[in-house]
Amino acid sequence: MALGSKVSALRRAKALPPVGTGARERRLHLQAHNYWATLPRAGSVPHWRDFDPMMIDDRCTQSFVIDLDAGEPPHLRLIGEALQAEGGVGTDVIGLADAPPGSLLMRISSYLPELLTRAVPLSVEAPYETTDGIPGIYRALLMPFTTDGNGIDVVFGVVSWRETARAGERPDAARIVPIRS
Numbered sequence: 001m002a003l004g005s006k007v008s009a010l011r012r013a014k015a016l017p018p019v020g021t022g023a024r025e026r027r028l029h030l031q032a033h034n035y036w037a038t039l040p041r042a043g044s045v046p047h048w049r050d051f052d053p054m055m056i057d058d059r060c061t062q063s064f065v066i067d068l069d070a071g072e073p074p075h076l077r078l079i080g081e082a083l084q085a086e087g088g089v090g091t092d093v094i095g096l097a098d099a100p101p102g103s104l105l106m107r108i109s110s111y112l113p114e115l116l117t118r119a120v121p122l123s124v125e126a127p128y129e130t131t132d133g134i135p136g137i138y139r140a141l142l143m144p145f146t147t148d149g150n151g152i153d154v155v156f157g158v159v160s161w162r163e164t165a166r167a168g169e170r171p172d173a174a175r176i177v178p179i180r181s
Contacts, residue, residue: 028062029141032158033121042149044119051145051156064105066096066112066155073097074112076105083159088131102131104159108140115142116152128161136163 035055039046065078074096079089087103096112099105107128115122121143128136138161145154 028158028160029123029139032141032143032156033123036121036143036156042146045144045146045152047149048145048147048154062160063156063158064108066109066157068112068116068153068155074109079105086130086161102129104128104138104140104161107138108142108157108159111140111142112155115144115155119144119152130163134163136161 036046039050041047061080061082063078063080064076064083066074067077068074076094076096076099079087079091079094083089083105084091087100087105089100089103089105096105096109099109107126108124111122111124121141123139123141125137125139128138130136138159140157140159142155142157144152145156147153
């Protein structure tokens with residue numbers, strides 16, 4: 001399935017009930033990582049054609065797809081509704097460089113070089129300040145994919161965040177954890 005058709009499937013998925021039953025992992029980040037780890041590899045990363053967006057619950061509102069096509073600057077092909085609201089952006093495809101300063105989308109984009117270097121999922125937890133100046137914490141998982149088997153050219157990610165009432169609840173700096181499968 002092409003990049004555009006999978007992005008379309010993710011957009012439509014927001015109205016569907018969660019997939020799966022039983023003791024499946026309910027935490028968004030672990031569920032996404034566990035699914036990524038089961039995919040067959042094209043070199044060191046899974047091929048985008050093997051990714052089935054319907055296998056991840058809550059698969060649209062807090063997810064994003066970054067297209068790293070070498071012929072163009074990186075751009076966001078999918079921005080979940082919750083991320084749109086947080087960043088004050090619309091549903092249109094936007095260049096990654098056009099993500100609003102201070103938004104979670106902009107913060108997440110700063111980890112792309114490390115993701116490309118390591119070629120493994122990258123888990124990030126870091127403090128941030130909301131647009132209203134309220135302290136918060138976000139956690140993101142960026143997962144690399146390839147469309148041609150020759151390098152990472154798609155990143156699928158999920159992010160969650162919350163405001164923190166107590167400053168002691170915030171980490172002082174970003175914690176980045178490469179995840180080995």
